[in-house]
Amino acid sequence: MSSTVAGLLQVAVLLAALAVVYRPLGDYMARVFSTAKHTRAEAAVYRVVRVDPDSEQRWGTYAQGVLGFSFVSVVLLYLLQRLQPLLPFDFGRGAVPPGMAFNNAASFVSNTNWQSYVPEVVMGHTVQMVGLTVQNFVSAAVGLAVAMALVRGFIRSKTDRLGNFWVDLVRGTLRILLPMAFLSAIVLIGLGVVMSLRSGVTVVGPDGAEHTIALAPAASQESIKLLGTNGGGIFNANSAHPFENPNSWSNLVEIFLLLVIPVSLTRTFGKLVGNPKQGYVLLGVMGTLWSGMLAVIWWAESTGLRPLEGKETRFGVAGSALFADSTTGTSTGAVNSMHDSYSGLGGGGTLLNMLFGEMTPGGVGTGLYSILVMAIIAMFLAGLMVGRTPEYLGKKLGKREVTAAAVSILAMPTVLLLGVGIALVLPGTSGALNNPGAHGFSEVLYAYASASNNNGSAFAGITVTNDWFQSSLGVCMLLGRFIPIVAVLCLAGSLAAQKKVPESAGTLPTTGPLFATLLGGSVVLVAALTFVPALALGPIAEALL
Amino acid sequence: MTTTTHRPQRTPDDVRPPAPGRQVGGGAFTPRQLLTSFPDALRKFDPRHQLRNPVMFVVWVGSVLVTVFAVGDPSGFSIGVAAWLWFTVLFANLAEAVAEGRGKAQAESLRQSKKDAVARRLVDGVEERVPGTELRIGDLVVVEAGEVIPGDGDVVEGIATVDESAITGESAPVIRESGGDRCAVTGGTTVLSDRVVVKISTKPGESFVDRMIALVEGAERQKTPNEIALTILLSTLTIIFLLAVVALQPMAAYSGSVQSVIVLTALLVCLIPTTIGALLSAIGIAGMDRLVQRNVLATSGKAVEAAGDIDTLLLDKTGTITFGNRRATEFVAVGGTTPEELAAAVRLSSLADGTPEGRSIVELCVEKFGLSAEATDHEKTGEFVEFSANTRMSGIDLGDLKVRKGAASAVRAWVAENGGEVSGEVGPVVDEISGQGGTPLVVAEIRGGVASVRGVIRLSDVVKPGMKERFAELRAMGIRTVMVTGDNPLTAKAIANEAGVDDFLAEAKPEDKMALIRREQEGGKLVAMTGDGTNDAPALAQSDVGVAMNTGTSAAKEAGNMVDLDSDPTKLIEIVEIGKQLLITRGALTTFSVANDLAKYFAILPAMFAGIYPQLDQLNIMNLATPQSAILSAVIFNALIIVVLIPLALRGVRYRPSSASALLRRNLLVYGLGGVVTPFAGIWLIDLLVRLIPGIG
Secondary structure (H helix, E strand, C coil): CCHHHHHHHHHHHHHHHHHHHHHHHHHHHHHHCCCCCCCHHHHHHHHHHCCCCCCCCCHHHHHHHHHHHHHHHHHHHHHHHHCHHHCCCCCCCCCCCHHHHHHHHHHHHCCCCCCCCCHHHHCCHHHHHHHHHHHHHHHHHHHHHHHHHHHHHHHCCCCCCCCCHHHHHHHHHHHHHHHHHHHHHHHHHHCCCCCCCCCEEEEECCCCCEEEEECCCHHHHHHHHHHCCCCCCCCCCHHHCCCCCCCHHHHHHHHHHHHHHHHHHHHHHHHHCCCHHHHHHHHHHHHHHHHHHHHHHHHHHHCCCCCCCCECCCCHHHHHHHHHHHHHHCCCCCCCECHHHCCHHHHHHHHHHHHCCCCCCCCCCHHHHHHHHHHHHHHHHHHHHCCCCCEECCEECCHHHHHHHHHHHHHHHHHHHHHHHHHHHCCCHHHHECCCHHHHHHHHHHHHHHHHCCCCCCCCCECCCCHHHHHHHHHHHHHHHHHHHHHHHHHHHHHHHCCCCCCCCCCCCCCCHHHHHHHHHHHHHHHHHHHHHHHHHHHHHHHCC | CCCCCCCCCCCHHHHCCCCCCCCCCCCCCCHHHHHHCHHHHHHCCCHHHHCCCHHHHHHHHHHHHHHHHHHHCCCHHHHHHHHHHHHHHHHHHHHHHHHHHHHHHHHHHHHHHCCCCEEEEEECCEEEEEEHHHCCCCCEEEEECCCECCCCEEEEECEEEEECHHHHCCCCCEEEECCCCCCEECCCCEEEECEEEEEECCCCCCCHHHHHHHHHHCCCCCCCHHHHHHHHHHHHHHHHHHHHHHHHHHHHHHHCCCCCHHHHHHHHHHHCCHHHHHHHHHHHHHHHHHHHHCCEEECCHHHHHHHHCCCEEEEECECCCECCCCEEEEEEECCCCCHHHHHHHHHHHHCCCCCHHHHHHHHHHHHHHCCCCCCCHHHHCCEEECCCCCCCEEEEEECCEEEEEECHHHHHHHHHHCCCECCCCHHHHHHHHHHCCCEEEEEEEEECCEEEEEEEEEEECCECCCHHHHHHHHHHCCCEEEEECCCCHHHHHHHHHHHCCCEEECCCCHHHHHHHHHHHHHCCCCEEEEECCHHHHHHHHHCCEEEEECCCCHHHHHHCCEEECCCCCCHHHHHHHHHHHHHHHHHHHHHHHHHCHHHHHHHHHHHHHCCCCHHHHHHCCCCCCCHHHHHHHHHHHHHHHHHHHHHHHHHCCCCCCCCHHHHHHHHHHHHHHHHHHHHHHHHHHHHHHHCCCCCCC
């Protein structure tokens, strides 16, 4: 079997698996976020944290909940790392340095999971499990919650209530992420992923010397790392490590896991707004861009000078390209190959995937709300072009809505471009780069794109442990995450306050190919217009060589 | 723009008196206008003015910056870029000035009509002469023939003919009388005959003419909601490009090719949406102007925009959907009378009948039976019997021949009185016609001393030609039409079906109209209506777009947000189209502006960076001569495209009522795809000339 056919088979199996779970999972998530009933476990949680689960919140209160919860999470995670020597299972790895601890805290709370550390050297099991893994769950649940609040903005009318953040957070964690993570962890163990509390095993190698091979509770973290589009590996080599991702079957399962929730959320959206086609059209746009970028990366890598450089032979070009496309398109950031070793075009493809703003299909929840924000911008222009005050899903897009959408869209390019610009003029930067010229530039650009878009994958080839990188990337992650969240919640608030405009022949349908083209075009155009000058100096200059 | 056949085919030139300065250009744009607006355009270089428009303000700042650098390091390139950046600002100013200029002339002549009139104020029955500007609400003033009415108000005493041409452009005088729906008078109009007492209803400075002047001048033009939202979007794009260009310098420096401020500014100005930024306010002014040209005054631009969003149109049946008067549509002969005999009889009875119904009967005789509309000398000797409320019939006595037509009961009685017998066929025919919503007129005659009923004339509402097609278009645009009528439901249904409206409101009282509007709005719909009576005022105020007829009461004019000077209720349909066209023009030019950026990247990026990465020269697909000529050509294209698009901004993009998808598809194709392709050709052409400049090419 040729590697191309094998690759196509993998894609086919992946798509078939996604198609099978799309409806049931999407519908299930819709029920989770719309039912009035609380499970006994949830009721217990609400009693402990003293939350009235039946009182709904205004957008401001909802946003305060998100920000407050995330702030406390950052502080706790920071303290856990700094106080590591006092914790069990620390294996004498010591306190994490302040800059790194801040960067990690920002990284895991913002669902970025950028890792400026070598996990098996820096983190003990307690910080991994109590700190990082917990954030893997709740940061994903925060994304889900915000997406649901925005959807409620569309489906509700004449109300200032968007739901209850604590309820959405608890339900997303307990009813969706936890059971799915548990199941998939068992599947991964079955496929050979390691699950151990030991620090490592000592073996005598063929060279006669003793080697220590680190072990970790990998399977449990691996499953949520992918399901929650987190991406922070328990080993430094991430999903390229044989203990995290032993074979091509586990590789396929992992790609499936990182796509499954963002993809199915479009069904949840369609179900909640009362017309599944509204979700299909979003999925169509996401899918088209995902496939397009897959084709570009796959083609670029298989025709490159050294196709397998930086890739695991057990995955091959196809398995690596599929993973790379999916991980950068979902804001996951896990890697099973070295993106830095990709060709100019292939590496540029993974970079562009992030610069789209993480909506192809994007992170858990974040992908849905990001593409909805883009839909609002696209529908604003389209609405003008059909001669009506623009509207989307029956809600008018006026000054408030456009402002909120604009702020949400502005955040990422702003922090990214400022970050790159400042980094490049700092004298320390060129010393941190492994490569000169266009490729070195791509490394810096990739780092800030990854942080600002909460992706977390690394081009590597750049040493990011100095104070500037640790703190500026941390700040990019936080601003890239929370400015859009506040803007999206504000948007949800003003949408919910409106009454619904009934559909008529003058309403632009948002379920057909015309809208899909418009939306997809807007995603590409906004990214291209913003980043083409920067890309010209990095990947484009490399690719045209 | 589609035309309807019922609309009087006249241009603004016809309806306006030939007074100089009153003429408003019919949407045409001549290069001369650019020249005459030049001084105004120069005045707009004031930075305080530029601040109103964030996109153009960035260009203005960029121009200053480049000028400073060009002075420090003069070269053909730096001076060229500086000059063309200033031209960009100038062209934007020109667009706005031209749009405003069209209203200025009109405002000037309105001011003439407002020249300080002296008012004869009545205080406790005693007259005193005060300047018109001192009048307060509630003052009573006397106006006699030849005098100018000093302020807006209602006639409370007397009746007079008034020349309103200063406001409406219509030279035929109108009658204004106390009480009823024709009591409103406008300041600045002239009383031609008789004497009236007017109760002033507006404060000085807020009169109709004042509002009209402010409107046509665009002096206090406030940004409309969609315009504000669009400005926010354009500002966002500007900020993104500003960041991209600012961040480009360290990137370029890292790559080993520091860029000059001139080049970076040129790139920035080319990328930010200057085309739409420059034309945005001109589009808004021109949109209002298009309304004024159709003799409609909107109190705010917001109302014009809302017109484009209308979901439901309430249209009065009479005068809007049907002709104001009923017309004869059929003659039904009874009792052995031949149709020709009946036609001859009704013609004779109606020859001298001046009422619209009477004329329509003669017209039907001419049309269907080929009879003459002119009376013969013999027929002229007949004596016309006029309709009266007592007899309820009219007719003619010609020798011993007497013909009568009128209400069934009255004519039957007349026949019986004269010893005739009424055919049994008459009853069912009359009932049938009434049942179908028509009015039956029974025709009888006494010929040779014998009285008999000869037949029945059917008078019915006639739907104006073209209305059905119009409503179909509205339906395609997603607008539902509701016919409002005082008729009974049966009659209303018949006419509604014939006219093709979507729904009707029969036996409508003003409260019902109001309730209907509320109900529609409750469901999130926007409602438009026309009205003229005082009892329409609440509904006019409640509706999202309320068009008051100029003939209406001041209460109605106060309540609505537009006034139609021609008092033509069908104009509502045009107003909707103008509202839509306004939004479409903005959207289309924004799309065009953003789509242009692609070509500019292809021109400027290779010019900037091919020096360090020669492979980037592959992006120079337009084969521009040198980096300098590439950048300068892009800047020149960016400036010239504004001038090229001024006529489009003023005229508005073509609008044809069709479904939203069809509209979007067309506009994306023309302005999206066109916006991508045009600059490639434009920049390439400009470069062919620019490369000839020594030191650049």
